[in-house]
Amino acid sequence: MSETLLSSLQRGSHQAMEQIYQVYWADIFDAALKKTGDEAIAQDITQEIFISLWENCKTINLSGTLGAYLYGAVKYKVINYFRSGSIKEQHQTALTALMDEQHTAAADDKLILRELHLEVDAAIALLPEKMQMVFTMSRKQEKSMKEIAAELDVSVQTVKNQISAALKLLKKSLSYILLMAVLIGLT
Known part of the structure; x- marks a missing residue:
């Protein structure tokens, strides 16, 4: 399913972008929130990821799933946010705690599980x-x-x-x- 969505997106389909946004927004936001601990920052990061996806949709070449790509984007956007120097030391401490393996694995598993459910539903259809x-x-x-x-x-x-x-x-x-x-x- 994500391959056909990505193909449509690469052809500039607004519907494909809307569907990707509907399917992945909550999980991407949750992952960003777990890593930042701040809803406003998590919303900004989530928004930036989807804007970037739309702006670069024609050049994206995935080696894995769309969900994995989006989750990787969360990780890099969060790291860039904390590197930007516009945060206090307490946020850096929070990042270290939030980026540990358990939180990362839980967010990864949630995205992967959603992808698997979508694939199974598509196969049943x-x-x-x-x-x-x-x-x-x-x-x-x-x-x-x-x-x-x-x-x-x-x-x-x-x-x-x-x-x-x-x-x-x-x-x-x-x-x-x-x-x-x-x-x-x-x-």
Whole structure:
């Protein structure tokens, strides 16, 4: 999903920029707030990141995910803010405390988790309509196979087959996520 958004953004799509802003704003703001401890500064940093993204959208070349790129931008903007010399020593002490591994890892994990949810939702949306409906009823609405079969007027075996086929397709289309999780240490 983030790849198609980035492609649209690179073509100058205002809608893509709005969607990126809607999806990532809260997480980017939270990450900046955790690092600065000041809402006004965090808002300024968040705003600067999205302005910079829009101004440089045609030249951005990502090696990772859009979320990782934005989170990296937070880190560098915060560091530049604290280096600017316009802050007091107490802010530098706060930065040291806020930039420790636990805070960084928690913010990273939150962004990565959101990205993974978006990828899974996108993969589910690509399933055939009937299979998508059965899978959603089973996994998201937590209905039993009997309930699904009764509601859709099909056999329980058909429901089992649809769920099994959906899981196979999702496993195949999302196999790279497991590799990413292993590489970044989520598992």
